[in-house]
Amino acid sequence: MDCIFCKIAKKELPADIIYENDDIVGFKNINPESPTHLLFIPKKHLEWKDNFNHNDLLILASLINGAKIVAQEKNILNACKLIFNIGQTGHIDHIHLHLLGGWTKSVPKYNI
Numbered sequence: 076m077d078c079i080f081c082k083i084a085k086k087e088l089p090a091d092i093i094y095e096n097d098d099i100v101g102f103k104n105i106n107p108e109s110p111t112h113l114l115f116i117p118k119k120h121l122e123w124k125d126n127f128n129h130n131d132l133l134i135l136a137s138l139i140n141g142a143k144i145v146a147q148e149k150n151i152l153n154a155c156k157l158i159f160n161i162g163q164t165g166h167i168d169h170i171h172l173h174l175l176g177g178w179t180k181s182v183p184k185y186n187i
């Protein structure tokens with residue numbers, strides 16, 4: 076499958092990985108929309124149109140927990156955003172969770 080996120084998960088493409096467990100990888104977005112802009116992806120290729128089994132749902136929960144852990148580590152948990160783009164709002168079908176934060180002044184209402 077020609078999926079850029081699958082290749083990152085398999086380490087076939089470089090990425091600045093900041094979090095990883097058995098099921099997910101978190102890495103820096105190469106085109107950041109905020110001072111901290113990370114992406115969390117399942118290692119397994121999952122799309123929103125898929126029918127999720129129980130393990131898939133645990134993986135999706137792990138995305139949120141991974142983002143929370145990193146937000147705590149980066150001390151941005153007081154003001155950050157977690158965003159899933161679904162369908163035509165996104166560019167890559169492989170499910171990915173955006174973690175945005177690190178603003179020093181005001182928090183933008185919409186930025187992605």
Ligand SMILES: [Zn+2]
Pocket residue numbers: 078079080081082119120121169
């Ligand atoms: Zn993929």
